[in-house]
Each structure stands twice: as C-alpha cells, then as structure tokens.
Amino acid sequence: MVSMEALRARQPKELLQTDVFRTVPPHDLTPTDLADLASAQVLTDPAKVLDVYQRHVSSGGADSAVLIRAFAQLGFLFDPNSFFSTADRQLLTKHKQFRSLAHDLWKVRHELPDAVAPLLLYSMACMDYRCVPLLPHLLDAVERSLTNFRVEALSLLLHSIASLGLGGEQVIFDEVDGSRTRDYGPLCAMVIQELGRRALLEEDDPDSGGSVHDWSRAAFGVVMSGLYDVSETANDYPVLPLLIVRACEQLQDKSELEQSGWAQFFLYQTLYCVDVEKPTCEEAVKRAMPMWIQELLHHRWLDSIVIHAQPQGADQMQRDVDMCLQRTNTQALLNCSFGREWDEQHCWFAGFMMEPKVALECDSMLPLGPGRPRPSGWVGLKSRIARKIGLRVVTLHECFWAHLTEDQKDEQMLRIRAQVGYTHNKEMEQRRKKIRQKAHTYKGIESKRSDWTRQPAPPSDEAAFT
Template sequence: MSLSRLGCRFRGPCRGGRGPRLRWSHVRAITYTPTMVSMEALRARQPKELLQTDVFRTVPPEDLTPTDLADLASAEVATNPAKVLEIYRRHVMSGGMDATVFIRAFAQLGFLFDPNCFFSAADRQILTRHKHFRCLAHDLWKVREDLPDAVVPLLLYSMNCLDYRCAPLLPQLLEVTRRHLATWRVEALSLLLHSIASLGIGGTSPLIFDDAAGHRSGDFAGLTAKLAQELALRPFEEDSVQDWARAAFGMVMAEDYDVEGPEGHVLPLLVARACELLPTKTELENSGWAQFFLYQTLYCVDVEKPACEEAVKRAMPMWIQEVLHHRWLDHIVLLAQPQGADEMQRDVDRCLQRTNTQALLNCSFGREWDEQHCWFAGFLMEPKVALECDSMLPLGMGRPRPSGWLALKSRVARKVGFRVVTLHDCFWRHLTEDQKDEQMLRMRAQMGYQHDPGLEKIQKKIRQTPHTYKGLETKRKEWTPQPGPPSDDTAFT
C-alpha cells in the first residue's frame, strides 16, 4: 500500500534542507515474492487431521481387519449397537473396505434386535434410519461381489430381525438362494424360508426390484414354494423342532398352503415332523417359539380354509392343540408380541387425536365366537375397521409392499369380517401435518367411520388447573368426582 493512502503527501525538502525534493505520493510499496515455501508456512495452513499423517511414509499401514473383528467380538461392543457402528465407522475412516467387517457388523446388529431382545420396535426403527447404519448397508452393496454365498442366510435373517428390506442388495441374495437350493442344510432352508416370508417377498405375486440405476431385476416369485418343496425332500432330523415349526409358519405367511411335494401337501408334513419331536407336555412347554409357530399355523388354517386344512389338523395331535390353547394367552402370545409402539404408529396416533377420531390402540380381534383372539390390530375403529401401519422399505420408487407378518394379519382380519386400511411409511412420512389430517378425514368418509358422542364425552380431558392469571385463582372447587357404583347392600333395596 502506498504512503499516499495513509495521508502522507510531502512536497517540500527534507528536514534540514538536505537532499532533493521528493514527491512521496508517487512512491509505491515494495512487494516481496519468496523463492521457496517454508515448511512452517505449509504446516500453518494444513488441517490438523492431515498433520497426524506422514505422507512420506513408505511402509504401508498394518491391516486393521483383525483388530476391528476382535473389537466387534468384545463384550462391551457385542451388546451395544452404537459401539458396533462406531467400530464400523473407524474401519471405513481408516481406509478399510473389508467385506468381513461389514458382514460381522450387520449380523451383530441383527442378532441384537432378534425376537428375544429387550429393544422396542421404535429403537429398531431409530437404528435403521440412522445415517451410519444406512452407510453400512450401502457399503455392503458396494462389496456385494466379495460376499461369500454362505453368508446369505445370515444376512437375510439379520434383515428380518431389523425389519429392514435392503432392496438393492436383495436381488443378489435371492439369486444365490435359488442357485444353491439343493446344497443348503435343513437349518438354512428353514431360516431362509421364514426370513424371506417375514420380509414380505415370498408367495406367488410378482417380485421385481429396482436397482440404483433404475433398472428392473428379474422376477423372484415362488422362491418360498421352492424352499418348502426342497425341505420336503430332506430326511427327517431328530433335533430340529424349531426348524420344522419355523418353516411351517413361513409357508403360512407366504400363503403357500397349496404347495405340494412328492408325498402331497408340504405344510402338513412340516407340522407332523415338528409334533413328532414333542412327545411330552414338558418338552412342548419348553419348546419356546415352536409353540407360537404351531398354534398360529393351526389358527390361520382354521380361518383361511385351504385345501390342506384337514390334513394339517390331523398332523397335530389333539393333546398338543389343547395345551397350546390353554397356554396361549398367559405363556405364549404375551412373549411373542413386539414391545412398544413404533414411530409411525405414534405419528398416526397423534393424527387420530388431532382429527378427534376414536380408535383403540393394539386391540385384539378375532371371530365373534372365538374364546380368545390371536391377533392385534394397530388401530381398531368402528364399525369393524382395522388401521395398520407398514414401516417396511418399498421394493422400488412408489412400489410399497408390507411385511409378511402384516400381510398375514390383514388377510386374517378380512376373513373375520374387518375392513383393513394399510398406511405405508414411504408415503406417510412425506406428508405435512395438515395433509395427514386431510387424508385421515378422507379415509374416515370412505370407510364409513362411526363416531360415538357419548364415548367422546367420557374420554374428554378435564382441565386440572384454573385458566386464569396468577394470584386470581378461585379457592372453591369447580368440579366434583363422579359418584361411584352402588354397593351390593344398597343396590337392591
């Protein structure tokens, strides 16, 4: 910057009258151009994270995969979903892209949220919507060529536990399943059948996925039927009651009642093999999830009336049916129901409250003459309307498909006389609050919803604190509790 910019304009001689007269307004500042950049100047301009790395190191870094696998297997990480994602992120940030670490992390998260876990459905949805979990699923898709075929049952079971349908990865997993039908063991066949049916990608309806480029995959319809037929060809094993019962319920979810094997219908054969491994009442009561699978299979067969109904009922001894019937409410169904409401169900419940819509949350339903109900509707409204919430990811853009459990529940509800309305999260989450309320009012009109004014008056919330300025509250009670019912002594006098 010149001195004239600073207000220095000297036209006279220098002090003492020495030297020529200089016009300081024409003097320019001298610029300095360094010929070499110093290391201090470079370090001052580098980010801190780059200063921790020696870019001139010639020795490659040590392989981090064994360390990451050991940390994933540690006790403090194995039971903490946040720690699992932290180890995965550390592996990626270190430059690693090992498929083994991705498989172990994804499977470990799946086992943490299995049906016997203490996490709620909302916890599972918070995890699957987290950015790091979706990055893990994306990295699994990127290394899909390095995935061994033996991990396909494990990955599908993990998706089933997480209620997470990874559409870009599923075509390859289903193709491997179809290619190795004759080589899977009984345990793998049963697990594959139940997992695919639970994810809602079983049955005979068309099953086509959209890849990342927008192209359509091949049709995987009928894969659960092929798995069931392969199970019917396998010899009877004495130590797999869970496998046979799980496979039978998987066929029910996929609506594969009419699948036939070399000896006739496959479903009665699977039920008979599971019941043969339960010779006593004690073993039946200690069989865990096998009780749930067998009783639900029996109930659904009785409601949906397939061609193999009589064969399934004859395959299950009467004493097993009686024990399951007596133990259902207290010892089976309470342990099998998911704990807590999911995020979408909470949001729909808030919408129902805003629109003053009367609905019962997680209410049981069944046939009018049933002694006990085996199913629970997401929301139950009058007259006989079941409102269900589907949180499963769609097969592609604008192509939702509910889970196998929700599809089976909807079929049973329609069979017993209910009208079923399914809300898909892939559409619902993109609506504003006003749009959600408008959709709910429109559904009420289409379903013939009936409002009970008397029930509204009973359920109306009463203000517990006075609505006035502080210091002006009234001292007199403005409400009295409702009188209680008359006692037995005075009721008939």
C-alpha cells in the first residue's frame, strides 16, 4: 500500500505549500465573502458581486447566506432608482455566472428561511427575472408566514408578485421533473386581504406600521394585478379604498406630497386606472383621496413625476424589433404616449405605436414553462389600459422571438401588419426619406482641398460709397 510519505515525496514543491488533501473549506470562508460583498468597492459593482460569488463557489463553499446576499445586492443595484438601463439588466440576467447563482439558490432552497422570501422576490422584480424553479418554494414560504410579516414586507410582496405577472390569473409552474405545481394565483388575493386587515388595525392604532410609500405601493400592486374588488373578509369592504385612505392620511400638506417620491406615481396611476377600468369600488377610491391631492398630482404629473418614473435607456428586444420594423419599412412611433382622446395628458407609453391605433409591446420575461409565456405585470396592466381606450395590442414574447431568424422575424412582422390592418402613410415616408449629406462622385476625381480658394470679402457700405 502506498504511504502518505511516498505520495508527498513525488509532489511538486509548489503543491507541498498547501494541504491538497483537505476537503473541508476553512471555517472563515463565509465571513470573509460576506465582508467583501459589503465593501464599498463591491457594493455598487455587479461584476464584482458576481466575482465574489464565483470565488466563494470555487473555494468549495455553497453557504446560503452568501448566495442570498449576492442575489439581493444585484437586485438592489437594479432597483427603479438605479442608473442602469433596461438593457444592462437584461445583460446581467443572461450572464452565465448569474444563471449559476440562481441555480445554486435553487439547490439550497430547503435551507432558505421564510423571512428571505420578500427580499428574493423583490430582487427578481427589480431585475425583471422570473426564476421559475425557485418561485414555487418562495411562494409557499409567503403563504406559510403571511400573518407574521409586517406591513412593509406585505406591501413589498404584493408589488413584487404583481410586477412578476403572478397575480390575478392562474399561475402554474413547470417542475424540473416535468410535472406541474399547484395554482398560485389566489396568493395575491390573500396578501391583499391581509393588508386590508392591517389597514383596519391601523385605524385603531396609528403607530402599528406602514408609511405613505408602503400603502401607496400596495395600492398600485392591487391595480397591477387587476384585483380591484378583493374585499377584507371581516366586513366585506373593498381593500383598495382602505389602502388609499391609509396612504393619504399621512400627507399633511403640499410639501410632504411633493417630497414623497414614488408614492406620487403610485397614487396617480391608481386613480387613473380606476377611472379607466371602472371597477365597482371606483367611487370609494376617488372619495378616499382628498381633492387637493388629486389636483396637485394632476398638475405635477408631466414635468415632475412621469419623467422620473419611465424606464431609461435601451431595451434589447425593443431595439431588435425596431430593426425589424425598419427592414420591413413599417412606420411605428417608438415609446409613444397614448390615452383617451379627451385626456388632458397621457399617462402611458406604448413600446411602438402603429396606425390604425395598434400598440406593439415587447415582453422579455421568462415564461412559466416551455411554450407558456406570461408578460410582466407592468406590460399586462399597460395592455389592459390600452384595450380599454380603444387600441389593439400585439405582444411579442422574447421566449419565441429570440429563436427566429432575421427572415422569420420579418415574415412575422408582415403577417402582423396584415392581421391588424396596418396602413402606410406615403407622405410621412417622403418626409422621413434620408437626404444625401455628401455629394456623390467617383473615385479618383474627388475635389481636393488645395483646389479651393477663399473668395474675397464683399466691400462694406462705407468703402463702397467713399
């Protein structure tokens, strides 16, 4: 039998400096990686966050604390207040290391505590990334611990689930083994009912929790999921007006409303969507919001609210569809605002607007399973509003679009044009026709700069008449 001494004698001197037979990672591996993730150099750099994760896994570690922290930091880096564009977010979620991080989180899903479910769901919503294998476990954790979460966490949960497009309809995921999960569609209504119960409790105890941001975000989550008329089980009263009351009662004057940030966007969009979709609680919602708040939001919408709330930068799929529109000579307005004809201002922006009254939307969210796309909550809500005001909506799903060749994409666009009755404006085409900026000539006879001479300046009036 070969002895350990004989093996060591045949090893290179470089390997003798470390214990190559050690299989257990050092006990201080996790604290070091957590400290690196919290450092100033890594905290704001997605690439360095992935590097720390990769180093942690390469060293033999798979601690759930490091995986949760890395995933959450990436989510917060791409939150609605970040400077990264939609294309940056899409590049991240398609990166091999990020997919490995999501896969490792799924492998340790049974070690994840229920308390991290709101954090991970919010991170997915920020990155527009629907991790289908991990979502059933997180949604089960939400259902188990629903009554234990604070108002802040419930508001974040409702908005995140609605943003991922998992509210208001049947939600069934495909498992890894080919089977399918149960329906998670009712979970969104359960969160709304729990928030309604907390809103009634706060009426008796104002210090029980929840800020204007929490209640307004929850109200917009209700609107995004389309569950306007979900009622609180105790008194059968719609929850949405209760959320509006809790949000508006914390705004005492004009300055507080102007400094409330995203709460302004949530409140005004809630009011607008209620006015367009007209649920049974429409009057109760409008009465719940004081008139001075409605008027101030209306005056501030265009120049102080909507500009900061729109996604900035390029979208990869939208850019690809735009190239297809150019190849097929299809006239479409990019990010065109739309609304009712008598609206003083438009509150929504279509991905592309074609004539006659056709909105073309791009959905980049991962499907619930092969061949089962589901748009994000934002695209779903925008499509509902567009149909209510008389537009025809065509949604292109990236899970199908990305597998087409360039010729197939052009063919699909021409087919869409035929189905929606697309009309082409010849006058607009002539106005937009590119005009040559440089004179056309042949090689070898170009005019040289030395052939040109400066013309003498015209005489001034004084010199001409003296």
